[in-house]
Amino acid sequence: MLETTFFYLFGGLAVFAALGVILSKNTMYSVMWLILCFFNASGLFFLLDAEFLGVILVLIYVGAVMVLFMFVVMMIEVNQAAKREGWLQYLPVGGMIALILFIELVAASTSGVFTTGDMAMTGHIGAEVNNTVEIGKVLYTKYLLGFEIAAIILLVALIGAIVLTLRERKDAKYQNISKQVNVRKEDRLTKVSM
Amino acid sequence: MTWLDMVIQGGIWALEILAIVVPVALSVAYITYAERRIIGWIQVRQGCNRVGPFGLLQPLADGLKLFLKETIIPTNANKFLFVAAPVMALMPALLAFAVVPFGETTLFGLWETAHVMAIANLNVGVLYVMAISSLSIYGILMAGWASNSKYALIGAIRSTSQMISYEISMGFSIVCVLILSGSLGLTDIVHGQEGGLLHWYFIPLFPMFIVFFISGAAETNRSPFDLPEGEAELVAGFFVEYSGMWFATFSLAEYGAMILISLMTSIMFLGGWYPPFEFLGFIPGTVWLLAKAFFLVFVFIWFRATFPRYRYDQLMRLGWKVFLPWTMAWIAVVGFATYAGDLSENLSFISDAIGFYQPWR
Structure with missing residues (x-):
């Protein structure tokens, strides 16, 4: 309840x-x-x-x-005002999507697959089944290929985003920490004989 | 389940929540006192010592002062979000305590088996803490945006980018812990470290221990990573427009998050509620856990007294160019060590060594 x-x-x-x-x-x-x-x-x-x-x-x-x-x-x-403009223009496409989704949802809910009896049956398994472990087992065995493809796609998107936004600025100054740490007295000081 | 059962269950939950929230609020109050005294001690001065014996009533006096102050809402501020932001900041800081196991108890022998002292013994506890603590960003973002002030906005944006950057290395250092413990539950992680100092995860994962703790300092906007507050350039960052109790709520959230990070570090790397040596087992586990956590809180305060503030580019460099490669490399090291024995017989001594920390395998 x-x-x-x-x-x-x-x-x-x-x-x-x-x-x-x-x-x-x-x-x-x-x-x-x-x-x-x-x-x-x-x-x-x-x-x-x-x-x-x-x-x-x-x-x-x-x-x-x-x-x-x-x-x-x-x-x-x-x-705020501009956002409201032109909503009539998008109404046909948006309304169509909404209608199709609505029909799909009604069809799915009346199809009998999701009747209350079946839903109750798929209920609780028990504390000894750890769903993190179960998901991991399925993901890395049965769906390994799909999982790896998704990973590659994400990697490509990641690199693409970096390539698109990275720009070298010639006028900016960068700090090179290892260079700073490795500097010796001889690099900065010279003895001048007067 | 009858209505009476539900009411009783609800009452028990409420008591459990109070039993955690009240000590957290009290320790926050006294950590502010401890911070002032410790920094005073480090800097060879007195610290607050006027209100009550040794200044022990100072937090109460501060609280009263903040409570009586007027809350000023700037003109043109978004009133609703301005008021909601401190609550949004405090909520995740307290919510995360729901899964922290404070020890195991048989309630003086009343129960047959030892019960874990946590409101919810979730088996994805680590992920829950990560998820909830990442929500505290919203309180800061909303405060910065709703104040209608450029300093507040810049502070909020700095804070957010900092938290996002350090969350990644934090998450990866947790992955190393998970490889050793084989479970996402905080209780299982502590159980994996049973048996004294040598079993604690900070020995095989020492670099991760350091990374996690320093990332925690960055995550909670503590010095030397307190750029969002940067008094010198941003006055006080995202909460510059706040006063009175709403200001205090932000501090409460910050210190609450600091206690949480200390508790998580103790649980994941320092053996949780287990004593370092067997003969010290007569001291209750909860005392050990709190002692470890408060030692780490002391280290946070020590940081603040010792290190100057990072510059923004240095902060980003540390997060992305130092910690991130380190943590990823260490995942590879731990992962390789775990399965080295399967690759070749000659390498099995590596997996035996790491197997010492993986009794479940």
């Missing part, structure tokens, strides 16, 4: 926060609503005994990704 209560709490808050993201006028508030939404999603993972996924969601999305979002939002000045 407690679990059902918490499910409705997390689920309801997640939906509410998601609405807040798109409805709030201030972009800073949108970012914060999104953070709340991630929190509730991670709460849902915890209810499913997937505490590894729940914590990773907070660690990656809330702890890292949203910080960068917030950085960007803080730096750029968003014109």
Whole structure:
């Protein structure tokens, strides 16, 4: 019973926060609503005994990704009025996506796959099964290739980002610490005979 | 489960939370006192010694003073976020204590088996602490942005980039601990170090111990990495516009995070609640853990009295060019050592040596 209560709490808050993201006028508030939404999603993972996924969601999305979002939002000045303009222009595409998603969700929820009986069956396994270990076992054996490909893609993106933003500045002065430490008295002082 | 059971369970949870939050708040108050006395001692002066015997009532006097001061909200500040920011900063600092195991107890023989003294004995405890402590960035960012002041904003941005940079090397040094302990649970990590000083992880992971502790100092914005506060150029960084209790809340969060880092270092590298030698086992484990943690808090204060502040580029250099390669190299070393025996028979002495710290394998 407690679990059902918490499910409705997390689920309801997640939906509410998601609405807040798109409805709030201030972009800073949108970012914060999104953070709340991630929190509730991670709460849902915890209810499913997937505490590894729940914590990773907070660690990656809330702890890292949203910080960068917030950085960007803080730096750029968003014109409140201009944001509202031209929403009619995007309405057909956006409305289409929304409609398709809605139909998909309704179809999925009425298909009988997610009936309450099946959901209850997949419930709790027991404290001796550690889902971090289980995920690790599957990830490094069955899905090793996919995992490695994802890692390579991330590495490429990382190097790409560095290459795009790195620029050598000729006028800037850099500190070379090993050079500083290795300096000897003879390098700096010369004896001049008068 | 009836309603009565739920109420009783809720009451027990509330008591557990109070049993951790109240000591944390009290130790924060007295760490500020200890900091002033210790720095005074190091700098050959008195420190605060006027209020009460040896100045012991000074934290209370400070608290009262801050409580009575007016909270000033700057014009054009975002009022809601301005007020919410200190709370956002304090919340993660306290939340992370939920998984810290303070020792094992049988409650004077009442229970058959030893129970771990933690609110939640989560089996992903390390990740939880990392995730929650990374949230404290938001309090700082919001404070900087909502104050509508350039100094506060620059302080907030500095603080954030610093925390993001050092979180990485911190995470990698934790990975080394995880290779040895084979578990993400803080309790299992402590259990892996049972059996005296030689079993503690700081011996095989000495560089990681140093990296973790120094990154912790950077993560909590402690001196010599207190650039976000940089009085000389930024007045007081992100909380320049705050006064009274809201200002005190930021300090509470900072010192709370400092205690947390000290506890985590003791748990992961210094054997948690185990005594260094068997014959000292008559002292309760909790006392050992707190003693280790407070020694590390003393080291934090010692840092502050000893080292001048880093320059910003030096700070970034240390994080990215020194600590990050070190930690990655050490992961490779520990990982190789663990599986060296499988590669060739001649190398098995390496994995035997590291196996001393991996009794679960």
